[in-house]
Amino acid sequence: MQRAIRLKLTPSPAQAVSLKETSRLFTEAFNQFVRLGWDAGVSNATKLHYLAYYAVRESLPTLNSNLINTARAKAAEAIKSAFALRVQGRTVGRPMSGACPPRYNLHTYKVDWESQTVRMSLVGERQTIRFAVPAYCAHYAGYPVDTADLINRDGVWWLHVVVTVPAPVVEPTDEVIGVDLGLAQPAVTSNNRFLGKRVWKDVEGRLFFLKRKLQRKGTKSAKRHLRKVRGKQARFRRDCDHVLAKQIVQAAEPGATIVLENLTDIRKRSKIRKHTKTSRRVHSWSFAQVKGFVEYKAEERGCTVVAVDPRHTSQTCSCCGHVARNNRRSRGRFVCRVCGFELHADLNAARNIAAKYHASVARRDAGGLSVNQPIVPTSTPLALE
Numbered sequence: 001m002q003r004a005i006r007l008k009l010t011p012s013p014a015q016a017v018s019l020k021e022t023s024r025l026f027t028e029a030f031n032q033f034v035r036l037g038w039d040a041g042v043s044n045a046t047k048l049h050y051l052a053y054y055a056v057r058e059s060l061p062t063l064n065s066n067l068i069n070t071a072r073a074k075a076a077e078a079i080k081s082a083f084a085l086r087v088q089g090r091t092v093g094r095p096m097s098g099a100c101p102p103r104y105n106l107h108t109y110k111v112d113w114e115s116q117t118v119r120m121s122l123v124g125e126r127q128t129i130r131f132a133v134p135a136y137c138a139h140y141a142g143y144p145v146d147t148a149d150l151i152n153r154d155g156v157w158w159l160h161v162v163v164t165v166p167a168p169v170v171e172p173t174d175e176v177i178g179v180d181l182g183l184a185q186p187a188v189t190s191n192n193r194f195l196g197k198r199v200w201k202d203v204e205g206r207l208f209f210l211k212r213k214l215q216r217k218g219t220k221s222a223k224r225h226l227r228k229v230r231g232k233q234a235r236f237r238r239d240c241d242h243v244l245a246k247q248i249v250q251a252a253e254p255g256a257t258i259v260l261e262n263l264t265d266i267r268k269r270s271k272i273r274k275h276t277k278t279s280r281r282v283h284s285w286s287f288a289q290v291k292g293f294v295e296y297k298a299e300e301r302g303c304t305v306v307a308v309d310p311r312h313t314s315q316t317c318s319c320c321g322h323v324a325r326n327n328r329r330s331r332g333r334f335v336c337r338v339c340g341f342e343l344h345a346d347l348n349a350a351r352n353i354a355a356k357y358h359a360s361v362a363r364r365d366a367g368g369l370s371v372n373q374p375i376v377p378t379s380t381p382l383a384l385e
């Protein structure tokens with residue numbers, strides 16, 4: 001499995017100048033590729049090479065040719081995603097980067113874990129730079145490296161390196177954990193864990209109203225402020241999703257199966273959840289991100305992640321199986337109209353999610369195709385960043 005780790009570079013003052021100049025030229029190469037590709041309507045990396053390589057090479061003679069090629073690959077990606085947005089009917093201008101992190105590969109850098117140095121191509125010549133491994137990712141140090149991005153954050157140089165680590169040898173167990181992703185309570189598992197923080201919803205709500213206020217104002221400074229708030233919101237959600245994913249995976253034993261609801265078409269869910277005030281989060285908060293984080297962390301623990309159809313999980317009685325809209329909760333409690341079973345509503349949903357998985361496995365083992373409630377095996381995740 002692939003993991004992203006950060007190496008903190010400690011360059012000499014002269015090396016720091018070279019790092020900066022390399023980053024500047026790389027960004028320049030990226031922007032030139034984007035400009036030429038954009039004007040010609042080209043987003044294919046190979047076509048972009050034929051179109052622009054020699055022009056860029058000539059204008060930036062001191063930049064390593066391999067770095068020019070990775071700049072081209074990044075530019076092709078940027079053009080492609082901008083074109084994709086345009087197809088969706090969005091108005092997008094030509095992408096431009098103020099600081100595009102140079103992408104290194106096996107031809108342009110070499111990590112020596114023993115001496116904690118990295119030899120990398122910079123303007124002028126190859127340099128050997130010392131690095132330190134932060135404690136939190138030290139257990140991934142020493143493994144074979146793939147690509148790396150050179151990043152400057154607040155004056156500190158980092159190398160974000162993708163390493164290939166052996167997957168843990170864990171026998172799959174019979175344990176199945178259903179997870180209900182909710183609003184007031186971010187996650188509830190079928191083994192009775194209440195995860196995440198309720199206060200997240202309040203923070204999200206405050207940011208929502210702030211954004212709306214700024215959008216209405218519409219002045220130049222309000223727009224600037226709005227951009228900042230958007231960034232803050234994205235970082236906040238990302239942090240929450242990291243914490244939540246970690247807690248979800250820790251709630252499962254190694255080798256267990258974690259069952260999520262497939263909320264990719266998330267609007268369906270807002271019909272189930274009647275709370276109009278909280279349905280805001282449902283529309284805007286990315287399920288894909290939290291799912292990706294869960295998969296990433298589950299892989300390390302030898303757990304499998306699957307997703308099931310979310311329909312009726314909140315309206316079904318996890319005790320007798322009765323499905324009815326008016327089974328629904330009052331003040332977060334689920335009460336069954338038929339058998340009288342009573343439980344925390346999200347916990348009831350989590351149990352139904354686990355049961356859905358059990359049912360589809362039983363159908364599969366019986367040789368039948370699971371037509372109504374397919375198990376969707378989730379894809380193998382790559383590095384997080």
Ligand SMILES: [Zn+2]
Nearest residue numbers: 317320336339
């Ligand atoms: Zn019941």
